[in-house]
Amino acid sequence: MFNVLEVVKADFKAAARRVEELVFLFVAALAAGVVGSYAGRYAVFLVALLASQLSAYLYVIRDWDRGVLEGLVYYAGHSGVYVSKLVVTSALSTASTALSSLFIDLSLAPLAAASAFLMSTLAALAALFAVYGGLPPPAATAMAAVLSLPPLAMVVEGAPAWLAAVITTAIGVVVAGLLDRL
Amino acid sequence: MWKRFGEFWVLRGVNLRVNSVVTLVGPNGSGKTTLVKIIAGVLEPSRGEVLVDGRRPRVPASVLGVVFHTPVLYPELTVRENLKLFAKLSGGRLVGCPLGVCKVLDKPVKALSFGWRRRVDVVRALLPDPPNLVIDEPTTGLDEEARGELLDLLKERGAALLTSPFPLGVGHEVRIEDVQRVGGS
Numbered sequence: 001m002f003n004v005l006e007v008v009k010a011d012f013k014a015a016a017r018r019v020e021e022l023v024f025l026f027v028a029a030l031a032a033g034v035v036g037s038y039a040g041r042y043a044v045f046l047v048a049l050l051a052s053q054l055s056a057y058l059y060v061i062r063d064w065d066r067g068v069l070e071g072l073v074y075y076a077g078h079s080g081v082y083v084s085k086l087v088v089t090s091a092l093s094t095a096s097t098a099l100s101s102l103f104i105d106l107s108l109a110p111l112a113a114a115s116a117f118l119m120s121t122l123a124a125l126a127a128l129f130a131v132y133g134g135l136p137p138p139a140a141t142a143m144a145a146v147l148s149l150p151p152l153a154m155v156v157e158g159a160p161a162w163l164a165a166v167i168t169t170a171i172g173v174v175v176a177g178l179l180d181r182l
Numbered sequence: 183m184w185k186r187f188g189e190f191w192v193l194r195g196v197n198l199r200v201n202s203v204v205t206l207v208g209p210n211g212s213g214k215t216t217l218v219k220i221i222a223g224v225l226e227p228s229r230g231e232v233l234v235d236g237r238r239p240r241v242p243a244s245v246l247g248v249v250f251h252t253p254v255l256y257p258e259l260t261v262r263e264n265l266k267l268f269a270k271l272s273g274g275r276l277v278g279c280p281l282g283v284c285k286v287l288d289k290p291v292k293a294l295s296f297g298w299r300r301r302v303d304v305v306r307a308l309l310p311d312p313p314n315l316v317i318d319e320p321t322t323g324l325d326e327e328a329r330g331e332l333l334d335l336l337k338e339r340g341a342a343l344l345t346s347p348f349p350l351g352v353g354h355e356v357r358i359e360d361v362q363r364v365g366g367s
Contacts, residue, residue: 003271010256010267017258017290071254074222075271 003076007084011059015088021058026096028054033100041105044097044112045152051093051100052119053141059092060085060127069131082128082176086169090120114161119148121168125175147171183230185216192216193227195363198343200314203336203353205344212358214345215251218318221343222248234314247307249317253299254306257292261302264291265309274310280335281305281328297323304332315342321350 015022029051036043063069063085072081097116101109126140126147151164185193192213198206208214219225221232231238234246255264261283269275276283281301291299300323307315320336321329333352336342342353349355 006267006270010259010263013263014256014258066257067250067252067254068256070219070224070250070252071268073224074248074250074254075268 004080004083007072007076007080008087011084011088012091015059015092018058021062022092025051025054025058025092026099029096029100030103033103036100037103041108044101044104044108045115047100047104048093048097048112048116048119049145051096051116052089052123052144055089055093055096055120056085056123056127056144059088060124061131064131073132078128078132078176079173082125082172085124085128086121086172089124090117093117093120093123110161111155114155114164115148115152117161118151118155118164118168119144121165121172122147125172128176183217183220183227183232185213185220185225186228193220193362196230196358196361197363198356198361200343201341203339203342203344205346205350205353205355206358206361207346207349207355208358209347214347214358215318217358218248218250218316218343218345221316222246222250224250245312245314247310247312247315249304249307249315249320251318251322253291253303255291255299255303258290260288260290261294262287264302265306268306269309272310272312274308276305276309277311280308281331295323297325297328300324301328313340315339317342317344319346320344321346 029047032047032050033044036047060069063072069081072084076084093116094113098109098113101112104112123141123144126144129143130136130140148168151168154164155161183193183196184191193216196213196217198204206214206217216225220227223232255261256267259267265276265283265287281304283302283305286294286298286302291302294302304317304320307317315336317336320332324332333350336344336352344350344352
């Protein structure tokens with residue numbers, strides 16, 4: 001657990017210094033928000049999907065390409081890396097989705113943020129599968145979308161977001177642990 | 183130990199005991215990097231196992247220093263921040279100025295040349311002063327001075343496994359095809 005906290009802190013520090021990628025993510029969410037405002041209020045969930053996938057690409061897949069993930073797995077294990085990436089990707093996708101909901105429907109902001117978080121917990125996992133388990137990226141995206149639908153439906157139907165978040169996070173931690181067995 | 187990617191066997195019955203400094207020599211594509219990743223616990227073997235000091239370490243960083251083919255440092259953080267992080271993760275600390283890293287402590291890793299990144303990465307692996315060391319192609323990217331200093335440092339170690347496409351003149355040299363049950367890939 002101590003190692004995971006240290007990795008989370010380092011991940012956040014590194015993410016904060018990757019200014020170009022932060023700008024890219026927030027501009028993409030902003031643009032999706034403007035366009036989504038013409039497509040109806042539920043477009044905010046599509047923005048959440050976009051933001052979660054972009055975050056997972058930028059902070060998981062790119063970190064693998066840069067060689068950072070390999071070292072983190074060595075020090076913190078797959079579950080530790082998953083939790084760390086989950087925290088970073090979900091924080092950024094939640095913030096960017098909340099921003100886009102300003103243009104679509106502000107009353108949906110809490111729901112949109114919750115859905116971005118839920119999708120990120122699984123998008124981060126899918127990205128780990130893509131880089132480590134050899135799952136093709138389109139299949140990883142589909143896996144994230146499909147797995148996040150039941151908890152998302154729970155939230156939309158009125159179940160507390162934290163319950164759905166606990167469920168998706170538990171799925172992620174267990175499956176990330178199984179990556180060691182591949 | 184055996185390792186398969188899809189239908190392709192990368193390692194076929196590798197059997198190797200390291201209790202001194204050993205250089206494993208093999209051409210590109212012969213499975214050296216895969217072997218290092220398996221020893222580090224980043225990859226699981228398809229068959230067989232790796233034991234360090236008689237057991238499979240769960241968090242290997244404190245008993246086994248590993249330098250991978252690509253430096254595992256955060257490019258955006260400074261050398262000091264990286265070394266501080268990995269010292270915390272492995273329970274070690276920076277002693278002295280090995281391989282001259284003090285000259286670049288406050289530079290972000292992304293501003294360093296590959297050779298300097300490699301030096302910092304070697305120092306990262308040595309932070310907890312691990313009793314066992316594994317380095318994938320230790321001389322890659324290093325200039326003559328750093329190469330000499332690193333090889334001197336390795337000669338003093340009790341046990342280290344080095345991989346290289348050519349002989350390094352350090353420790354016992356073993357060809358990878360000589361330690362596989364089925365000849366090289």
